[in-house]
Amino acid sequence: MSKSSKKPVVVYGASGYTGRLVCEYLREYGIPFIAAGRSKEKLDAAMQANVPGIETADFEVVEVAHTTEALTALFRGASVVLNTVGPFARFGPEVVQACLAAKCHYTDTTGEQDWLITLDQEYGERFANAGLLLSPGLAQMYTTGEIAAQLCLETPGLDTLDIAVFWGGSPTIASTQTILVNAATSKAFYLQQDQYVEWQPDAGLYHLSIPGQHEAALALPWGGTSHPVWFRRDPRVANVKVLGGVFNKPLMLGVPQIVAAALEATKDLAPDARYEALAKTAAGVMNTMPPRENPRINKSVDSVHASGPLGRAHCVIYGNCNYKQTGLLQAHAAMSLLQQAPLRAGFASGCQAFGHRELLGVLRSFGLVQPPVITVHA
Numbered sequence: 001m002s003k004s005s006k007k008p009v010v011v012y013g014a015s016g017y018t019g020r021l022v023c024e025y026l027r028e029y030g031i032p033f034i035a036a037g038r039s040k041e042k043l044d045a046a047m048q049a050n051v052p053g054i055e056t057a058d059f060e061v062v063e064v065a066h067t068t069e070a071l072t073a074l075f076r077g078a079s080v081v082l083n084t085v086g087p088f089a090r091f092g093p094e095v096v097q098a099c100l101a102a103k104c105h106y107t108d109t110t111g112e113q114d115w116l117i118t119l120d121q122e123y124g125e126r127f128a129n130a131g132l133l134l135s136p137g138l139a140q141m142y143t144t145g146e147i148a149a150q151l152c153l154e155t156p157g158l159d160t161l162d163i164a165v166f167w168g169g170s171p172t173i174a175s176t177q178t179i180l181v182n183a184a185t186s187k188a189f190y191l192q193q194d195q196y197v198e199w200q201p202d203a204g205l206y207h208l209s210i211p212g213q214h215e216a217a218l219a220l221p222w223g224g225t226s227h228p229v230w231f232r233r234d235p236r237v238a239n240v241k242v243l244g245g246v247f248n249k250p251l252m253l254g255v256p257q258i259v260a261a262a263l264e265a266t267k268d269l270a271p272d273a274r275y276e277a278l279a280k281t282a283a284g285v286m287n288t289m290p291p292r293e294n295p296r297i298n299k300s301v302d303s304v305h306a307s308g309p310l311g312r313a314h315c316v317i318y319g320n321c322n323y324k325q326t327g328l329l330q331a332h333a334a335m336s337l338l339q340q341a342p343l344r345a346g347f348a349s350g351c352q353a354f355g356h357r358e359l360l361g362v363l364r365s366f367g368l369v370q371p372p373v374i375t376v377h378a
């Protein structure tokens with residue numbers, strides 16, 4: 001394929017639940033793209049059956065091996081790679097290295113804190129020096145909550161973020177694997193006076209009072225989340241704690257047991273064998289593609305209490321269809337990067353790269369979130 005004929009955006013993992021939603025929104029933005037993945041057959045089937053309006057999209061399907069060399073050859077001549085192949089701590093390094101080699105901006109849909117820390121520490125500077133964006137975690141979890149936090153921080157003098165994130169619906173196959181593998185193999189951190197502090201690993205479930213309902217919600221540190229990593233680079237913020245989960249209480253009650261059992265059963269295995277065993281356990285929990293999201297069922301609540309010595313702010317964003325929010329945010333990032341440089345090169349969150357008001361506007365204009373509810377006492 002000659003450089004000039006190369007489509008500018010590559011969706012890697014386009015056959016997946018999230019990848020095909022990214023393709024759907026790229027079509028709506030009128031952006032030509034390559035739908036890439038490990039199986040041409042699965043990619044073709046996903047495009048034809050799961051991307052509404054695909055007959056009017058400017059795209060091609062490319063099967064590619066999951067190696068840095070093959071991915072570099074595919075990415076060369078493109079400008080932006082949108083990666084949806086997770087767990088990212090396991091499958092991400094080849095994709096990031098290929099982006100650097102092919103000089104492409106990189107975004108992904110991770111919620112894995114350890115993957116963010118790795119990218120920040122090992123790749124951020126190299127991407128910055130190349131003038132490229134490295135933006136892991138541009139996704140409902142946790143960009144929507146980040147927008148809420150940034151809205152609170154428009155009030156000066158607030159240095160502490162207490163964040164809750166909740167969603168309703170079924171996790172996808174890779175999401176279930178990611179949640180389990182992440183919970184079983186990596187530490188979770190919160191931010192205290194700009195330092196990472198480890199959550200107590202077996203503290204059990206937290207009972208949260210979240211906006212919009214009387215019943216207490218059950219929550220977990222959920223792997224620490226992306227916020228402590230993003231806000232560690234924000235001079236306004238010193239402390240960040242995040243708790244989250246799904247609205248489904250029986251599922252939340254089961255999560256600590258499933259994780260503890262998987263941890264115990266795999267603790268003596270070598271890393272590869274351990275991953276395979278954990279992926280198998282995850283497949284026992286979820287091994288089918290969930291249905292297309294339904295706004296009456298798939299709801300999201302992102303709530304941020306921000307405080308400082310003499311001020312408080314609270315922001316809630318009620319939304320729906322988390323995976324759609326994720327697909328849209330990814331497509332919007334591609335559209336923006338094809339037209340102008342990001343606000344910050346190197347390692348940056350979605351809000352740091354594109355602006356929180358802009359991303360809020362995008363989610364609002366596609367009907368995926370309500371207007372934020374903001375209360376300020378400062």
Ligand SMILES: NC(=O)c1ccc[n+]([C@@H]2O[C@H](COP(=O)([O-])OP(=O)(O)OC[C@H]3O[C@@H](n4cnc5c(N)ncnc54)[C@H](OP(=O)(O)O)[C@@H]3O)[C@@H](O)[C@H]2O)c1
Pocket residue numbers: 012013014015016017018019037038039042066084085086087088091109110111139140141142172173174175176178179322323326
């Ligand atoms: N933070 C958030 O809000 C958020 C939102 C959405 C997704 N995510 C994350 O994004 C990731 C993808 O989620 P999903 O919903 O799209 O899951 P999915 O439907 O299971 O799709 C996974 C994709 O990865 C591909 N894949 C899996 N193993 C691979 C391998 N060894 N080599 C190459 N490709 C491989 C699959 O290809 P095949 O089709 O060939 O199997 C498929 O395209 C997960 O880690 C999930 O946690 C996060």
